[in-house]
Amino acid sequence: MLYFNLNKFTMDFKIKGTDGKARVGELILSRGSIRTPAFMPVGTQATVKAMLPENVKSLGADIILCNTYHLMLRPGENLIKKLGGLHNFMNWEKPILTDSGGFQVMSLSGLSKKSNEGVEFKSHFDGKKHFLNPEYSIKIQKALGSNIMMCFDDCASFNSDKSDIALSMKRSMEWAVRSKEEFDLTDGGLLFGIQQGGIYEDLRDESTKRLIDIGFNGYALGGLAVGEPQNQMFKVLDFSTSKFPSDKPRYLMGVGKPDDIVGAVLRGIDMFDCVLPTRSGRTGQALTRRGPLNIKNSRHKYDPRPLDPDCNCYTCLNYSRAYLHHVKKAGEIISAILLSWHNLHYYQELMIDIRKAITEKNFKNFFNDFYNLQNSGDIPIL
């Protein structure tokens, strides 16, 4: 059964090429096109941490993700609406995807009460009580001016019993209906459904069917990259992605490490978001084509070479490992800026390479080369 009329959504998703399950495409929104497979930098509190929005854009990001949970608590969606919406507020003109807050009320807040109606929780900022449910989550996302909204979902821990994960999935599907109903009340943006069901094929299948019945602009996989081994996540993708409508974008939430992304693209995923490049940038981890490296390591202290001699990013063109080691050790803000810059550049270059490989139907070779280089270790010590 199809509950809702999808006609009012203005969105175009063009699949421009495929190679096996991997797809290259373009998601066209009024604020700009998103080249897929796409990586969305995370701007939790209305800023991609340590970066200026112009630089995030210049590195190739077509869209960023912002967090409903954080923004509803501070500065509040009404303030942002009053200030002209999230794009204007944070000086980012391109599309924004907002999550629903569902995951954060479980993982960050002091969860105090959960029922079919919604979730009562305590803010992790000040302990104050708040309430979130599907209707309110969508209202907030609309107030923010989000271009792609996410259904409010119930996230079970990945190591819960199957019966608990089943209950949580079923509740998420009921909340998906309510999210859609609230979404349909006024115009604006797109709405993606979120598949749940842990690692269980029957539950994921049931979830997929119910989401397709409701009808969404895109389909996300939730409850993955939450601690389970990578091969379990890939197994879920193996049996899941082809069951989503092929003409709609597929989004793997919160993923991931470079090899997670490449492996997920191979399995038919179109969109990703992850805090890793910016969080690593602040903790001193550089992500490179040859794998991660920790700039705090003393072997970098005298090294005049850049993080990656073949990288063309601002950081690699202008700063030695020795300098990056020094400013990280000295606790300087420029350390977070330069490493976040490099990491985001690396991620967007990876997406360019992925799209090129799919377009050229060369993804299998790309995939092998990528893994070999990632596992080859850092450039030899001078």
Next chain:
Amino acid sequence: MLYFNLNKFTMDFKIKGTDGKARVGELILSRGSIRTPAFMPVGTQATVKAMLPENVKSLGADIILCNTYHLMLRPGENLIKKLGGLHNFMNWEKPILTDSGGFQVMSLSGLSKKSNEGVEFKSHFDGKKHFLNPEYSIKIQKALGSNIMMCFDDCASFNSDKSDIALSMKRSMEWAVRSKEEFDLTDGGLLFGIQQGGIYEDLRDESTKRLIDIGFNGYALGGLAVGEPQNQMFKVLDFSTSKFPSDKPRYLMGVGKPDDIVGAVLRGIDMFDCVLPTRSGRTGQALTRRGPLNIKNSRHKYDPRPLDPDCNCYTCLNYSRAYLHHVKKAGEIISAILLSWHNLHYYQELMIDIRKAITEKNFKNFFNDFYNLQNSGDIPIL
């Protein structure tokens, strides 16, 4: 008596205009010209905090200051020399002035022993013992590749007894001779002497005479802006500046607030450095033509206006006070970036206006307008 041969110094200082004691000029060094009166942003640990060097340059800085004390301790002058010198290390091509470490061993370190020979101190990083004296300070500054080096001086507290300040000044003058002797051993850079003597005209005069006897490329005033009232500092300038050679630059170390700078230019000072614009940027204080404002103040929470509606800096053109309030409250790095950017822009615009006013022999009017606007209070609440 003139101890030293000054012929080897390649420097040109052109006074292009005067208005009363105020001077506008150009200090020409091989790495670039410094428009005076000049404000030097502070890059203590080989970074102007929260800023990229290209942005510091784009805001109008012709020269920055770096701290010998910090860099000798971390990462060490030999490492920086090995990496091609400080300019290359930190990606800053224009001139760099280095202080001598004299002030920091008193103010920051665990000072353990002081004699005419030099100063033994404990690093404020790890408590390890180090030694600094005039010869070693100049050696370090040369290893860094400094363009303007400062004599190693002995800094007394401004509220010491006159007899202690006299002894400290006399030691500083002996150290100035030794700094100059060490400086003369090899080529490279310029050397500025530092006048000491607290608030006492006779001591400052004696110091000035001895520095002129030694002969330097420029003359600095030390031991000011260390806690004494502004009018006492200005009094020292009133009786001091005209006694320095008129054809050499005069540098007021560690100054200051915008009104300190304007008042010191009026009294014949050519160069300034201060951590205020960047430190304030990190603590949430914006410096504007209408005086300082604290962005954490709740009155800015909903304010859609920029820090200064008449400011053309990147921050004011793109971000509201409401956004700046939010990101400061949220502890986001972009807050330090945007406020430091605005503050450094404001300082460099102030220097442009100062130079223009002197050139046009209009400094008295500029001075009055500046004070009136600084004291007019923030733009009225919406």
